Amino acid sequence: MICGVDEAGKGPVLGPMVTAGVLVSDQSELSTLGIKDSKQLTPKKRESLFEEITSSWRTYAVIKTPAEIDSREGTMNQFTASCHAEVVRNLAGDFVYLDACDVNAKRFGDTVLHLSGFSGNIISEHKADAAYPVVGAASIVAKVTRDRCIAEQKAEFGEIGSGYPSDSLTIAFLKKYIGEHGEPPSCARRSWQTVDDIIGELSQKNLTDFI
Numbered sequence: 001m002i003c004g005v006d007e008a009g010k011g012p013v014l015g016p017m018v019t020a021g022v023l024v025s026d027q028s029e030l031s032t033l034g035i036k037d038s039k040q041l042t043p044k045k046r047e048s049l050f051e052e053i054t055s056s057w058r059t060y061a062v063i064k065t066p067a068e069i070d071s072r073e074g075t076m077n078q079f080t081a082s083c084h085a086e087v088v089r090n091l092a093g094d095f096v097y098l099d100a101c102d103v104n105a106k107r108f109g110d111t112v113l114h115l116s117g118f119s120g121n122i123i124s125e126h127k128a129d130a131a132y133p134v135v136g137a138a139s140i141v142a143k144v145t146r147d148r149c150i151a152e153q154k155a156e157f158g159e160i161g162s163g164y165p166s167d168s169l170t171i172a173f174l175k176k177y178i179g180e181h182g183e184p185p186s187c188a189r190r191s192w193q194t195v196d197d198i199i200g201e202l203s204q205k206n207l208t209d210f211i
Contacts (some may be wrong), residue, residue: 001025003093004134005084008142010076010101013194014163014170014187015150017069019080020061020142021087022053022134029057030133035140040130043147050144053137060090061145070191077102078111085115094120097135099128153187160187165194174198 007019024030033049041049053059062083072079080101088096096118102108109124125131129139154160157177161169174195177185179202184195 001093001095002027002134003088003091003096004098004128004132004136004138005087005096006099006129006135006139006142007080007083007101008139008146009163010080011165012163012170013165013174013189013192014066014160014185015153016066016146017064017080017083018061018142018146018149019064019083019087020059020138020145021091022137022141023058023060023091023093024134024137027133030137033133033137035133035136039139039143041140046140046144046147049137049140053141057137058091059138059141060087061141062086063145063149066187066189069189077108081108081111082115084112085118088112088116088118088122096120096122097128097132098122098124099135099139100124100126157185157187163187165192171198175202178202 001023003021003023005019005021007017009015009017033052035049064083069079084098098109098112100108105124105126109122112124113122128135130136150163157173159169160173161167163170165171174184174188175198178198184190188195
């Protein structure tokens, strides 16, 4: 059995990180689906493929909330490796492909191997989601699961954008929320520099207004 693992949402300042895995007996099973890296697909196509993948093959997803990300021990790469390891343990394939998020792909694979207690073969590569259909399938499961979480947060908080620091809608939401409530929303990663910068900017503005 072959397992592919990928994550979505490692870098955003808002929302969870989702790590997902897909287990197949042969990657050729996925060839008719036209699976690619999830970022190259439209949301509608991702949703369609998600339904087909989750109904046809065994999948597993780990969702880590902003609070869990903030309270992690170690670096974000180590934390991500621990999530990959959890997926590997639960799907228990004989051969595993990982989309490495560390600059050193082998180090990432070795870390996952150690944390998972896996005794089979692990291939850890950058852009594995584009190279291996089973990782591309995992990428789709992770991305759609995270997108659904973001949709729930938009229903609660209103327009929050994509959640990435480069998104002007996300920054505008954070500035407005923190300005009104004096603290970040529960959907934000408090440990991110983006949040610290906004709090510092608003504090300076309030001090200037007072003076």
